[in-house]
Amino acid sequence: MWKSYNFPVFLLSESSTSTLQEIAMKNEKTERAYTTNVAEFDVVMQTTKVGTHDSESCLKEETCLPLGGYSRKKMSFANRSDVYSYGDITILLRGGMLRGGSVWSALPPIDRLSSNQSKPIILAVASMDAQSFFRDKSLGADSPISGMISLLAAVDALSHVDGLDDLNRQLVFLVFTGEAWGYLGSRRFLLELDQQSDAVHGLKSTLMHLVMEIGSTGRGLNQGNKTFFAHTEVSSASNETLDALKLAQESLKSDGVTISTANSSNPGVPPSSMMAFLRKNSSTSGIVLEDFDTIFANKFYHSHLDDSANINSSAIVAAASLVARTLYVLASDNKNLTSSALSAINVNASLVEELISCMLDCNPGLSCELVKSYISTTNTCPNHYVGVVLGEPSSTPHPNQVDDISRFVWNFLADRTSTPKGDTSVCSQDCGKKGGVCIRAETDGKGVCVISTTRYVPAYSTRLKFDSGTWQLLPPNSSDPMGMLDPVWTESNWNTIGLRVYTVQDAAYDRLVLLGGITVTVLAYLAILLTRAYITKALKQD
């Protein structure tokens, strides 16, 4: 997928594909020698037209935009079209810009007013963007959406647990976007953390105790058993997490869930957001939970075919249960841990089913009840492409600058991590001052003010800086001159894309027709002259 091709590739819908196949067959067995069926491609990419073939030059010429979160509205050159159809061919274009932002949420909410922020933090991480050869068909069901659904279901399970305030450690959930494009979401987050920006207020890198990343979990079903693997870099620091996982596994024995450490013959972590954390601090204690050991179980990794048929909901439920209970063990730090408390943490399987049908299917898609209760959107088919950044990125974006999935995740996490339940009021100006956020602002009048610590974090490459209306490219790290570890991905500006198929005649046949028309005219003229001459001659005879 990373190769460059000098021809366009179109993905057509089912009906269009069969139409095109028919037409191609007709070309094979044609009775007329002077006609052929042709296809006309209508696609203009501004970077190709102008000749700016890499990110640096195209950003300077403003023929492209960097990938990442937040954009205000569609730009003048790019047009939005949901379904473009011409003649018989229908192309599904999700078109336009999908904007994104990473989301983090604390359970229980961090008390902003308290200056004493010394509880160590357990960070649970997942990602919400996917990638494929076709930008508009990037579902990423197994990698990474199944992990995100596991995390959301785990948050929901933990939200019903009492006494989280009394635990020794603070749970923070983090859903990145842009991970499929050089892990720009996690890189940006860590940079913001270093700079202690507004977006990460309440978090400090010194307080990070350990990181647990939930990678792909949808293919963990093996003959009725759900097996997952824990990948880790530094074995000694991660012992605590592995012990917690084992405890959780014990409590889930009856459900046939097993977690094992990854094979030591293949050390390290698989491609994951953890790599960004480890690059910052190589002694970070962290594990990556995946459904594979030494080789990927997902044969449709980064493919448009990685859809809901590629995953199993019971594996996701099992992973969510494992994660929820492990996080509880880690947060309680073995203080007053009872097996009854652990077995009280249960994941709602129907919630997982609902999340799958909302995030990974077109029917009901984003018009499902769960999504509709938090955000209002006109799209139904979900797409997890990260999108581009338009305008200046900020830590407090307006809701209409953020894409549907990010907004849903933000609302969902804010709702689930909010306390106390039931004590909500209509949103007003001082909601933020009370330490609360406005959820359901698009669907329920002015929205509901809940006490929750849930924030957006901008997501774009760490080598980009927005300066006076244009994007500046910062030079790469001296130890990384090729920019391999810090890539800058951009998307060319484009206009409406189309494809049409029709029959053409040979130019020779057209010329023949023209000749025929002229001949007919000339012959008629001659006939008229002859007739007139004949009549005048015959009349003069007498």
Place this chain on the structure above:
Amino acid sequence: MTVAAGIGYALVALGPSLTLFVSVISKKPFLILTLLSSTLVWLISLIILSGIWRAFLPLNSKTWWPLAILIFTSVAFQEGLRLLFWKVYKRLEDILDAFADRVSKPRLYLTDKMQIALAGGLGHGVAHAVFFCLSLLTPAFGPATYFVDRCSQIPFFLVSAIIALAFVTVHTFSMVIAFNGYSEGNKVDQVFVPSVHLAAGMMTLINFASGGCIIGIPLLFLMAILTLMHCGRMVWRRLTENQRQGNS
């Protein structure tokens, strides 16, 4: 279709009319006026017909009898209009003759009357060609072409241009025959014109059968040639009669 092919199709349908205009009609201003007003009258008649039949659309194209009724009523309407056209022309002729008498100039000759009839007929033909053929060509410019399933050997536009040519011929010379028939009181000529018009119209239904245009179009041209020949015979007869009358 491409521009070259488009001009070709237009010439097939209207080339002979163009030559007729240039060589006969354009010589006399009165004929140009007759042609223009005739084209207008027959275009309006087609518009009225389509307006009335709009209410019955869409017609079921699987069965042929709704279309037969459509053609029958349209032909009947146009033939009725032709009679009216004749009556108006007769009034005009009387006015022109009276004027000629007043200024002591000669009255309309037979050849003049025939040329007026020819201009009227040409107007009818041009209206038909514009309505049924040119209106299809003008929006169709572009790189592609189009073939109909039931007549897949030649492009659709060529088929319609050829049919339009046949009808232009039929209409142009039918008017000459009809005016002559009305003025002479010749029943044969008076019946001939509507019959040929109706027959030609009904023959286009043959094109509905798969591959029917191979039979339908030659039959149409047969009708056109029949009209031409009948008109030629009638003109010859009238002119020689007139000649003899003049000399005797």
